Amino acid sequence: MSPRAKRPDAARLEPEVRAGEDGAEVPARLDPVMTESREELAGWSRRDRQLFEELLEDAPSELQRELLRRALAAGRQANELHAFGDAIRPLSDEAVFAACTLSDRVAARQPIEERLQAEADPLYAYELNGGVITPQERSKPPPPRLAKDVRAAPPPVRQPPGRSVRAAPPMRPPQDLEVDSEALAALPRTREGLLELGESKDADPMPRAKPSPAPAFVEGLFVEGRFAEDLFNDALRPLGLSLVERQVDGGGLSLEEALEGARFALENSVPVPVVLGARAGDYRRYAILLQVQHSGQSRVFQLHDPFAHETVWVHEGDFHARRELPLSDKVLRQITAIALLEGGRG
Amino acid sequence: MPPSQTPTLSAPFAHREFNGEQLLDELRDLRGAGVGQRHLVDCVLALREVTGLPVPQAVERIREIATYRFQAQPELAGSLVRWAAKLRTGPDVEELVEHFHRLAASALLIGAMGRGVSRLPGGLR
Numbered sequence: 235m236s237p238r239a240k241r242p243d244a245a246r247l248e249p250e251v252r253a254g255e256d257g258a259e260v261p262a263r264l265d266p267v268m269t270e271s272r273e274e275l276a277g278w279s280r281r282d283r284q285l286f287e288e289l290l291e292d293a294p295s296e297l298q299r300e301l302l303r304r305a306l307a308a309g310r311q312a313n314e315l316h317a318f319g320d321a322i323r324p325l326s327d328e329a330v331f332a333a334c335t336l337s338d339r340v341a342a343r344q345p346i347e348e349r350l351q352a353e354a355d356p357l358y359a360y361e362l363n364g365g366v367i368t369p370q371e372r373s374k375p376p377p378p379r380l381a382k383d384v385r386a387a388p389p390p391v392r393q394p395p396g397r398s399v400r401a402a403p404p405m406r407p408p409q410d411l412e413v414d415s416e417a418l419a420a421l422p423r424t425r426e427g428l429l430e431l432g433e434s435k436d437a438d439p440m441p442r443a444k445p446s447p448a449p450a451f452v453e454g455l456f457v458e459g460r461f462a463e464d465l466f467n468d469a470l471r472p473l474g475l476s477l478v479e480r481q482v483d484g485g486g487l488s489l490e491e492a493l494e495g496a497r498f499a500l501e502n503s504v505p506v507p508v509v510l511g512a513r514a515g516d517y518r519r520y521a522i523l524l525q526v527q528h529s530g531q532s533r534v535f536q537l538h539d540p541f542a543h544e545t546v547w548v549h550e551g552d553f554h555a556r557r558e559l560p561l562s563d564k565v566l567r568q569i570t571a572i573a574l575l576e577g578g579r580g
Numbered sequence: 581m582p583p584s585q586t587p588t589l590s591a592p593f594a595h596r597e598f599n600g601e602q603l604l605d606e607l608r609d610l611r612g613a614g615v616g617q618r619h620l621v622d623c624v625l626a627l628r629e630v631t632g633l634p635v636p637q638a639v640e641r642i643r644e645i646a647t648y649r650f651q652a653q654p655e656l657a658g659s660l661v662r663w664a665a666k667l668r669t670g671p672d673v674e675e676l677v678e679h680f681h682r683l684a685a686s687a688l689l690i691g692a693m694g695r696g697v698s699r700l701p702g703g704l705r
Contacts, residue, residue, distance in 0.1 A: 462699055470688055518700060
């Protein structure tokens with residue numbers, strides 16, 4: 235039960251009228267953000283709607299309520315909104331405005347699609363700025379968001395009037411190799427369901443031993459950096475290989491140590507799974523190091539992103555810089571976890 | 581008397597993308613033809629006995645493996661035969677065995693990533 239106290243005077247979830255810029259009241263149906271919010275809420279359970287209403291009531295300012303509504307209109311799920319609300323609640327209006335508005339430094343590094351999406355979705359801007367939310371459970375990925383014209387409702391952040399905001403295309407699930415889209419679509423999102431994930435659509439899936447318990451769970455939380463170690467090891471067992479997944483930087487391996495371990499594995503013909511993110515402690519996407527080649531004193535690694543279907547060569551120095559990778563998704567700037575060879579070849 | 585030359589990799593096996601884009605293309609083709617992870621693992625295990633064989637015997641053995649072990653997976657058998665025909669030196673044989681090991685390991689790991697992606701706190705957005 236939520237401990238949040240009801241405040242009768244707090245802003246309601248769906249006000250019938252809102253104040254316009256000139257102070258005149260604007261019917262909610264003419265407010266595109268409210269319309270979007272209503273559409274999103276229509277697909278939620280009654281309980282989620284009630285919790286969201288409490289979340290709005292708990293927001294300490296109208297600005298925070300507005301940001302939550304805009305994140306909702308951008309298609310965020312209930313768990314993400316609650317995590318976002320919890321993250322920004324302690325902040326002053328000035329601080330939350332800064333946190334949810336792309337800084338010039340960050341904006342300069344983002345492609346235009348990312349900047350536009352950040353303007354439409356304050357939670358996305360918050361993450362691009364380095365904020366981290368940790369939803370307890372993702373019910374399902376947000377549905378693809380197509381063009382949303384919000385010209386009539388510029389957000390409170392830097393939104394040039396008259397600009398049409400197009401959300402960045404959602405990350406495509408892989409359609410080939412082993413990460414098939416059907417399996418992704420059917421991914422259970424609950425912790426209990428993780429070990430029940432199906433095989434790929436192999437005509438004759440490999441016989442597997444009973445899945446070993448996920449070692450990464452400790453009282454409901456993942457040990458930092460060990461997300462799919464058990465899955466990797468179940469998969470590689472027929473080849474006699476075993477991997478250890480570790481976080482990189484942020485208390486785990488240093489990036490330099492991680493790359494040295496990767497070199498060793500790759501030179502023994504073992505590809506290396508890595509997690510990419512914006513900074514240490516940010517775990518966004520799995521990718522795989524396929525091979526390493528030497529050029530004089532330096533090394534270059536080939537990195538494959540099976541979700542975006544991208545394969546790039548990355549100079550060791552670019553990994554060390556932790557600033558940018560030659561991937562189209564510029565949020566992915568560095569290796570934040572890595573699965574390295576534990577045993578030798580079987 | 582000319583100095584004896586250490587055998588080196590032939591061009592197809594020394595190509596920069598042999599274990600990169602080319603490997604991924606092969607993997608896609610094999611997946612498209614219904615070749616499963618188990619077949620790739622079986623292939624790797626079978627090819628281990630080829631390691632260390634002289635080139636002619638290695639070619640012959642790979643063709644036998646393709647013909648008798650993977651008759652029901654013509655795409656995989658075809659791939660083995662095509663590569664076997666390109667073997668010229670001892671290091672080529674080792675490199676080919678390693679190539680199929682990478683192929684199978686990549687398939688297994690990418691499959692596991694698909695199942696594990698939901699565990700990433702910031703995954704699948």
